[in-house]
Amino acid sequence: MTIDDRKTLAKQPITWTGDLSDDCTAKWAGLMLRAEWMDEDYWWWAVYDMQKEEAxxxxxNNYTDRFIGGDISRQKAENVAKKYITEITARQETAKYLIADTFKITGRGLVFAGYITEGLVSIGDTIEFVALSTIFKRRIIGIEGITKSQPDKNNTGLLIKCDSEAEIDELRNWKPDNVVATVYKTEMSEKNLAATNSTLPKAGRTWLQKLFGYE
Known part of the structure; x- marks a missing residue:
């Protein structure tokens, strides 16, 4: 399904099927929305991208507040779905990046090792990837190696800004299996870009040099 296909399908209303008082589903613009009554008035809801292996x-589960009632839960799922489609159909994609491996630099964060299959990657870009059955969108805050496409060779390391140490550890233990991520531009001020360290610290460079065969 192309981006244009999603734009066209997104013009249609979101229609729920099933039992609206218990367990219901909606399929819309390549997404699946679900809402289910759990106990008392508490409802669970989720939104999946069916074009990305149902990620x-x-x-x-990502919210501390409970969602009370089916109407509120379905509305929240619809809002998430509409926001997601708006973002992916409007963004400026700049590159594809194959993630071959991950490692952690103490005090700095998570690093992806791999290569750019097409396009150009810059500091401040956002990288979107599927890991652990979830879609992640994280900022690129450092680059080491080649910043433009040179396929079939691990030659680019990306330092990724994660939400927490727990997330870093979780993704460090993830086996990417050469998953291809999408890189795109987001609004980031020149001030923030200037304040971002553009290279990896020495420990990270040493690891990448060994991996990539640098001297």
Whole structure:
């Protein structure tokens, strides 16, 4: 399904099927929305991208507040779905990046090792990838190696800004199996870009040099 296909399908209303008082589903613009009554008035909801191996975009487990009632849960799922489609159809994609491996630099964060299959990667770009059945969108805050396409050779390391140490550890233990991520431009001020360190620290460079065969 292309981006243009999604734009066309997104013009249609979101229609729920199933039992609206218990367990219901909606399919819309390549997404699947679900809402289910759990106990008392508490409802669970989730939104999946069916074009990305049913990866989770968002769900009620990511929120501390409970969603009371089916109407509120379905509305939240619809809002998440509409926001997601708006973002992916409007963004400026600049590159594809194959993730071959991950490692952690203490005090700095998570690093992806791999190569750019097409396009150009810059600091401040956002990288979107599917890991652990979930869609992640994270900022690129450092680059080491080649910044433009040179396929079939691990030659680019990306330092990724994660939400927490727990997330870093979780993704460090993830086996990417050469998953291809999408890189795109987002709004980031020149001030923030200037304040971002553009290279990896020495420990990271040493690891990448060994991996890539640098001297």
């Amino acid at each position: 989770t975009i968002d769900d009620s």
